[in-house]
Ligand code: SF4
């Protein structure tokens with residue numbers, strides 16, 4: 001399965017590092033002044049980075065999926 | 073009259089007191105100052121009394137079991153809060169902390185109740201009203217949350233598609249879901265967890281999988 005990680009909008013990210021502090025998995029770093037998910041495989045998609053980024057630069061979209069074999 | 077006398081008399085609770093009564097009340101009032109961010113009291117703890125903001129701002133909030141906070145009220149100068157537990161005898165219904173450096177007056181519960189000592193019937197009536205108010209507040213919170221859960225259930229059903237099917241899978245952030253159903257993302261987070269506990273959906277990484285659409289339909 002492909003790993004999906006939060007999307008960082010590089011235009012909006014100001015490199016403040018709040019998400020680095022707040023990510024419970026400790027997998028975000030500021031690289032060249034922009035937030036980067038450095039260990040994507042450890043992201044549990046808790047969405048804390050999206051909640052706390054005051055620039056609105058991180059997004060955690062969800063896919064809404066219906067299981068196939070539903071009777072109706 | 074001093075400025076603090078005038079301040080007290082300007083509060084609806086004390087408008088009918090005469091100067092002598094205000095003087096006596098003042099002896100028992102505690103003035104407390106809090107730096108930004110400091111807690112005044114916690115939800116669920118026994119109530120110390122009624123608070124009135126002299127200066128600054130106080131944030132009144134509730135914490136969810138997951139540790140998220142929901143702000144109920146921002147109280148500024150002249151605003152009072154924590155009156156329900158003073159009169160119904162129950163615990164603090166919410167927590168309070170200083171949003172900006174603040175000075176508040178704490179009017180101890182016993183002192184406030186003593187103002188009504190010569191009218192026990194009046195006190196009983198107020199106690200009943202306070203109890204009702206606490207129940208009604210809990211009911212409103214519960215109903216509005218159920219409403220959100222129901223709207224979210226409908227939105228998920230409307231948007232969900234079968235993976236690999238002809239229509240593209242929709243991708244939405246919790247903020248976008250909140251905007252669609254008229255709430256805020258914290259509440260969407262709680263509602264999603266509620267739906268997961270009910271067995272209607274499964275959260276798997278970035279996927280919200282509708283495992284039992286029947287449950288969602290029942291909630292609408
Ligand atoms: S919190 Fe937002 S603005 Fe700050 S570094 Fe992270 S993504 Fe960039």
Ligand code: SF4
Pocket residue numbers: 006022023024025026027028037042043044045046047048049050060
């Ligand atoms: S979703 Fe959670 S685990 Fe993943 S990067 Fe953001 S804060 Fe870290």
